[in-house]
Amino acid sequence: MEPNKILVVDDSKLMHKMFEVMLRQYPLVHAKDGREALEHLDEHGDVDLVLLDINMPNMNGLEFLEAVRGNGRLDELTVIIISTEGTEADTARGLEAGATAYIKKPFRTDELLEVITKT
Amino acid sequence: MSDKTTSEPEPKAGGPTGGASRLSHATMSGADLLDQLRATLDRAGELVRVIETDLGTVGVSASGSDRERTRDLEARLAAAETDVKELAARLVDSEHQAGRLMNLYVATYQLHATLHPSEVQQTIAEIAINLLGSERFVLLLKDEEVPNECEVALGEAIEDDPLYSSGRYIGGDPMVDESLDDGVLRLGPYDDSPALAAVPLRVHDAVVGALVILKLFDHKPMLRGEDRDLLDLLSAHAASALFAARLYAAKDRKLRSLESLVKLARGEE
Numbered sequence: 001m002e003p004n005k006i007l008v009v010d011d012s013k014l015m016h017k018m019f020e021v022m023l024r025q026y027p028l029v030h031a032k033d034g035r036e037a038l039e040h041l042d043e044h045g046d047v048d049l050v051l052l053d054i055n056m057p058n059m060n061g062l063e064f065l066e067a068v069r070g071n072g073r074l075d076e077l078t079v080i081i082i083s084t085e086g087t088e089a090d091t092a093r094g095l096e097a098g099a100t101a102y103i104k105k106p107f108r109t110d111e112l113l114e115v116i117t118k119t
Numbered sequence: 120m121s122d123k124t125t126s127e128p129e130p131k132a133g134g135p136t137g138g139a140s141r142l143s144h145a146t147m148s149g150a151d152l153l154d155q156l157r158a159t160l161d162r163a164g165e166l167v168r169v170i171e172t173d174l175g176t177v178g179v180s181a182s183g184s185d186r187e188r189t190r191d192l193e194a195r196l197a198a199a200e201t202d203v204k205e206l207a208a209r210l211v212d213s214e215h216q217a218g219r220l221m222n223l224y225v226a227t228y229q230l231h232a233t234l235h236p237s238e239v240q241q242t243i244a245e246i247a248i249n250l251l252g253s254e255r256f257v258l259l260l261k262d263e264e265v266p267n268e269c270e271v272a273l274g275e276a277i278e279d280d281p282l283y284s285s286g287r288y289i290g291g292d293p294m295v296d297e298s299l300d301d302g303v304l305r306l307g308p309y310d311d312s313p314a315l316a317a318v319p320l321r322v323h324d325a326v327v328g329a330l331v332i333l334k335l336f337d338h339k340p341m342l343r344g345e346d347r348d349l350l351d352l353l354s355a356h357a358a359s360a361l362f363a364a365r366l367y368a369a370k371d372r373k374l375r376s377l378e379s380l381v382k383l384a385r386g387e388e
Binding site: 012013014015017018021022084086087104105106108109110 | 211214215217218221222224225226228229232242245246248249250251252254336337338339
């Protein structure tokens, strides 16, 4: 896919800077937790791709996914989990929760771009 | 966090220096290089297709001169395919190099983007976790009052570690002790040391502490060669960023105290 706008959800300022540089060719929206991400989805109707961390305060990634998948309007949203939680069980849990793909941190730019292109 | 477009970051106090801007420019030039390599690869691929089409047109039942031309085209095709493979390999290398440079740029930028010591420490932790893949690590800062002792400034998953769980490090890991002593970055395995890496934090010629990586995430089996650049960067920049932040915090506290005294003297409080 070629995303129109990407929502980046992570509690790490470093990761937000990283995505800003890595994905400079795309418009980005930033959120530091799941709750803020849901608010941004309401404001930005043109977000079609979410890059989602799991371990965050207030609302973690899996809770965010549950909220998104329960909202019919957001059912078609592409969500890529990007997390340090890297076991097979973690990956399975994320995909079962509704993520389209799962990337383990640390990762390379070309890995991320390949996943974005192929989803 | 407010939404942003992909605009260039604005300079802040303690923000990116000219060096980081040059690195950004180098990253952008690296992106231009990648674009050029891709364009060259596309042209080489097109040449291969043209040659293949020509070979098909010439055919097997051609005359002597045509067969010679066919052999020549086949040789050129083989050379073009070799060039395409070589260009593809160089493109992959360039992309990896650009990725490494980007990591270094972002780490440097973020370390110097704040003058709050706690935020600098948080950035060090985020680099260790998100860029190096560290599951367990500890940041030690030398105690200026007590020689050979360090404060455990921060730690991740060290609650059960006898060396660090008390909040003080008094020695015991030979690799860490040697790095704290001589300021040399060491990577494991190291005799009698459970650590994977001991990264001394240096300000000018003084060792002020160390970042000790104890365990990586299971999905990252070992530190890679490209991680070495990031560890070297941490050794130099993490310490200077922390030093600057602590200096600023101390000056800021003194200034506030003075301001309070002045107000008191003026009867404003």
